[in-house]
Amino acid sequence: MPSLTFLGAAGTVTGSKHLLDLGSRRVLVDCGLFQGLKDLRLRNWSPFPIEASAIDTIVLTHAHLDHCGYLPRLVAQGFRGRVFCTPGTQDLCSLVLPDSAHLQEEEARDANRHGYAKHQPALPLYTSEDAALALTLLQPVGFNRPVPVAAGVEVEFLSAGHLLGSAYARVRLPDGRPILFGGDLGRYGRPVLPDPSPVDSADVLLVESTYGDRLHPPDDGGARLAAVINDTAARGGKLIIPAFALGRVEEVLYWLKHLEDAKRVPVLPVFVDSPMAARALQFYASRADELDVDVRPAARGVSAFATRRLTVVASPQQSKELVASRQPSIVIASSGMATGGRVIHHLEATLPGSKNTVLFVGFQAEGTRGRTLVDGIKQVRIKGRDVPVAARIERLDSMSAHADAAEIMRWLSLFSRPPSMTYLVHGESVALEALRARVQSELQWPVHVARYQERVEL
Numbered sequence: 001m002p003s004l005t006f007l008g009a010a011g012t013v014t015g016s017k018h019l020l021d022l023g024s025r026r027v028l029v030d031c032g033l034f035q036g037l038k039d040l041r042l043r044n045w046s047p048f049p050i051e052a053s054a055i056d057t058i059v060l061t062h063a064h065l066d067h068c069g070y071l072p073r074l075v076a077q078g079f080r081g082r083v084f085c086t087p088g089t090q091d092l093c094s095l096v097l098p099d100s101a102h103l104q105e106e107e108a109r110d111a112n113r114h115g116y117a118k119h120q121p122a123l124p125l126y127t128s129e130d131a132a133l134a135l136t137l138l139q140p141v142g143f144n145r146p147v148p149v150a151a152g153v154e155v156e157f158l159s160a161g162h163l164l165g166s167a168y169a170r171v172r173l174p175d176g177r178p179i180l181f182g183g184d185l186g187r188y189g190r191p192v193l194p195d196p197s198p199v200d201s202a203d204v205l206l207v208e209s210t211y212g213d214r215l216h217p218p219d220d221g222g223a224r225l226a227a228v229i230n231d232t233a234a235r236g237g238k239l240i241i242p243a244f245a246l247g248r249v250e251e252v253l254y255w256l257k258h259l260e261d262a263k264r265v266p267v268l269p270v271f272v273d274s275p276m277a278a279r280a281l282q283f284y285a286s287r288a289d290e291l292d293v294d295v296r297p298a299a300r301g302v303s304a305f306a307t308r309r310l311t312v313v314a315s316p317q318q319s320k321e322l323v324a325s326r327q328p329s330i331v332i333a334s335s336g337m338a339t340g341g342r343v344i345h346h347l348e349a350t351l352p353g354s355k356n357t358v359l360f361v362g363f364q365a366e367g368t369r370g371r372t373l374v375d376g377i378k379q380v381r382i383k384g385r386d387v388p389v390a391a392r393i394e395r396l397d398s399m400s401a402h403a404d405a406a407e408i409m410r411w412l413s414l415f416s417r418p419p420s421m422t423y424l425v426h427g428e429s430v431a432l433e434a435l436r437a438r439v440q441s442e443l444q445w446p447v448h449v450a451r452y453q454e455r456v457e458l
């Protein structure tokens with residue numbers, strides 16, 4: 001009997017890993033890193049429940065680290081099979097995996113240097129060499145093209161509208177039954193990315209629940225963003241926007257340009273202080289035909305994202321100068337949950353100043369610095385010291401890349417018949433329970449909230 005084991009993103013939003021065990025073959029769908037709470041991050045270090053070499057094939061739904069960032073770790077432990085993903089995911093993995101390895105190495109080095117390592121010496125979760133080897137295993141496959149990935153098992157990628165290259169993975173078992181791994185579900189009617197593609201049916205469905213208990217604020221045409229910018233400009237401060245280097249930067253730039261063009265905000269210097277975001281922008285431009293129709297003609301040549309005084313910060317030296325500068329400006333830097341990356345230096349410099357604003361535009365997971373800031377903490381620990389928070393902290397959930405509860409229900413309602421079982425994954429407990437109740441009462445589908453390391457028969 002084929003089985004499915006939830007090895008991550010069960011009861012939490014990170015660490016997506018779903019192991020399909022077909023007896024003689026094992027396929028791992030998504031290979032994500034746990035992030036956020038320390039207990040979760042420690043799971044990245046625990047022994048993987050099965051030998052890495054016992055996994056035949058890996059399938060990736062998209063290139064966010066919580067879906068692909070564990071891959072180099074499995075490679076370090078001996079996984080050598082093929083990793084199927086879309087070409088867009090391959091592009092973005094070529095940015096995020098080496099970057100993640102670099103951060104892991106840096107963190108270990110810092111911990112050793114400053115003596116705050118619990119273990120001596122601190123080691124990286126994986127190295128740049130592991131990440132480079134992982135990239136050689138990627139096997140790009142276009143959308144809507146079923147391909148064999150292991151004996152008798154096929155996978156087909158369907159566009160999910162959540163990130164460039166993002167997909168649901170429809171895995172067909174040897175007996176012909178389709179299992180739909182929903183990955184992360186995008187949103188309807190947003191700029192930059194297309195709507196999530198409709199799915200007619202699946203025997204078993206896994207669906208994310210990040211915003212299962214919430215509705216995003218209705219689209220306000222950029223009004224809130226304009227208010228935050230104008231307010232910060234009036235105070236003569238800096239606006240720091242922590243943003244996931246992949247996906248969010250594009251949407252933030254799209255809106256900044258839109259507001260500038262409509263003269264609803266002053267033309268300010270805009271800095272993208274993330275080499276990865278800059279390269280991702282190029283990939284978005286080169287795959288414009290996969291983007292929302294609204295930005296397609298403009299995206300060729302990146303102009304859909306180019307505000308008038310846009311600077312892509314290249315060198316660490318330039319970044320340092322920008323951190324030190326008091327000039328009113330808008331700085332977009334990663335990481336989006338302020339757990340690492342160049343945004344840390346910007347936060348350290350701007351949080352103590354009451355003229356400044358920090359604007360969060362994505363989901364802030366439990367245990368992250370971003371979450372503590374949006375929850376109103378008055379002092380935050382950065383690089384081992386306490387930094388007072390005097391800057392205004394704002395959040396803008398409308399720019400989320402994840403479907404909200406209504407959008408998830410809309411997508412589910414397009415199924416022509418109910419799956420024999422729907423598993424809710426990728427959510428925190430309140431969101432999971434709220435969505436479970438809705439699926440049960442509104443659709444009357446069999447539905448179950450997946451538990452960490454739970455194994456179910458298919």
Ligand SMILES: [Zn+2]
Nearest residue numbers: 062064162184
């Ligand atoms: Zn994602």
